[in-house]
Amino acid sequence: MMILIWAPDGAAGYLRSSSSSSSSSAVIVAMSYSKELAAAKKAASLAARLCQKVQKALLQSDVQSKNDKSPVTVADYGSQALVSFVLQQEIPADFSLVAEEDSKDLRKDGGQETVERITKLVNDSITSDGSYNVTLSTEDVLKAIDSGRSEGGSQGRHWVLDPIDGTKGFLRGDQYAIALALLDGGKVVLGVLACPNLPLTSIGAGGQHSPNNEVGCLFFAEVGGGTYMQPLDGSSAVKVQVTAVENPEEASFFESYEAAHSMHDLSSLIAQKLGVKAPPVRIDSQAKYGALSRGDGAIYLRFPHKGYREKIWDHAAGCIVVTEAGGVVTDAAGKPLDFSRGKYLDLDTGIIVTNQKLMPLLFSAVRESIKEKAASL
Numbered sequence: 001m002m003i004l005i006w007a008p009d010g011a012a013g014y015l016r017s018s019s020s021s022s023s024s025s026a027v028i029v030a031m032s033y034s035k036e037l038a039a040a041k042k043a044a045s046l047a048a049r050l051c052q053k054v055q056k057a058l059l060q061s062d063v064q065s066k067n068d069k070s071p072v073t074v075a076d077y078g079s080q081a082l083v084s085f086v087l088q089q090e091i092p093a094d095f096s097l098v099a100e101e102d103s104k105d106l107r108k109d110g111g112q113e114t115v116e117r118i119t120k121l122v123n124d125s126i127t128s129d130g131s132y133n134v135t136l137s138t139e140d141v142l143k144a145i146d147s148g149r150s151e152g153g154s155q156g157r158h159w160v161l162d163p164i165d166g167t168k169g170f171l172r173g174d175q176y177a178i179a180l181a182l183l184d185g186g187k188v189v190l191g192v193l194a195c196p197n198l199p200l201t202s203i204g205a206g207g208q209h210s211p212n213n214e215v216g217c218l219f220f221a222e223v224g225g226g227t228y229m230q231p232l233d234g235s236s237a238v239k240v241q242v243t244a245v246e247n248p249e250e251a252s253f254f255e256s257y258e259a260a261h262s263m264h265d266l267s268s269l270i271a272q273k274l275g276v277k278a279p280p281v282r283i284d285s286q287a288k289y290g291a292l293s294r295g296d297g298a299i300y301l302r303f304p305h306k307g308y309r310e311k312i313w314d315h316a317a318g319c320i321v322v323t324e325a326g327g328v329v330t331d332a333a334g335k336p337l338d339f340s341r342g343k344y345l346d347l348d349t350g351i352i353v354t355n356q357k358l359m360p361l362l363f364s365a366v367r368e369s370i371k372e373k374a375a376s377l
């Protein structure tokens, strides 16, 4: 006998078969991750508020000009502790988290004061939310940070977190994101991107700025359920789609603000071959994936310098946000990103992101440009 269970709202597209213990009949269950998605949205939104508070203090003080990075560290750690705490409260079973930060440096001599600041930030966030009647100790906070030490992999479920993606953007007062995804059996099944400084309206080349420059976007996607965006202040969500642009001359592209993170000369060559007219939009973090998912631009190119290994938390949430909005994410060899191999992405040369229509042209331009660049060295 075949049983097919559909989750509400057509949200589930992820099918799994298993055999029942009482009989040999196959059971196909359409997985829904709605509970996990709600928890992820709550965790990322709270963390975004914590980061906003720290960024505001950072920009109002002279710390930035002194280049003292400690407030960034405080926000990174605070965000990780808070997300870890919320997820463990909401979905306690089989908790596993692969996250960027750990408490090693905080446990060193002289780290106590920083840990106390982080603990205060985390407790203030928990209190302001009102749904958890607890106060964390400094040790609880260190443990929450270190619960992000899982290695991930192809078995079971693992949360994947970048507590602040785009730390350099955060320092400059520019774009950053809290990026949270869930892996199930090595596949990304949901993703949430909180982008506190991203305008609610398009940042693309011809983008219309909203009259009051409202910022703060929350993108979220569940496998088979599409991608949605809502203001971080919690008002209603809208479904988003990547651009339908087919003519590369009308396409615009995103790349890292930091030249050290991606070879801008290679992306310019690719853009030239495609005939892209608009200059690149350079912004930090996975806000690029969010912006692309709602059609602000058509292409995202990322070509790290030789020897750099991409981590899963820098792409997991962004990847599902774009693919559920109708986009395609591959490495430079045209292969989908494989999140099942632990902390690192094992990929060829770089990451390319666009819509289905433009991908064949983009892919050819990427291959030609890589060959030309290699020949010129």
Ligand SMILES: Nc1ncnc2c1ncn2[C@@H]1O[C@H](COP(=O)(O)O)[C@@H](OP(=O)(O)O)[C@H]1O
Pocket (backbone or CB within 6 Å): 100, 162, 164, 165, 166, 167, 168, 169, 255, 256, 257, 258, 260, 261, 262, 283, 284, 285, 286, 304, 305, 308, 311, 314
């Ligand atoms: N040399 C390098 N090449 C490519 N990526 C790098 C890099 N050095 C750091 N990164 C990664 O680039 C991320 C930011 O991406 P972007 O360039 O799109 O803003 C950083 O995330 P964190 O800020 O979380 O550390 C970091 O993981």
Ligand SMILES: [Mg+2]
Pocket (backbone or CB within 6 Å): 162, 164, 165, 166, 313, 314
């Ligand atoms: Mg990152």
Ligand SMILES: [Mg+2]
Pocket (backbone or CB within 6 Å): 100, 162, 163, 164, 165, 166, 167
């Ligand atoms: Mg980070």
Ligand SMILES: [Mg+2]
Pocket (backbone or CB within 6 Å): 100, 167
């Ligand atoms: Mg970092």
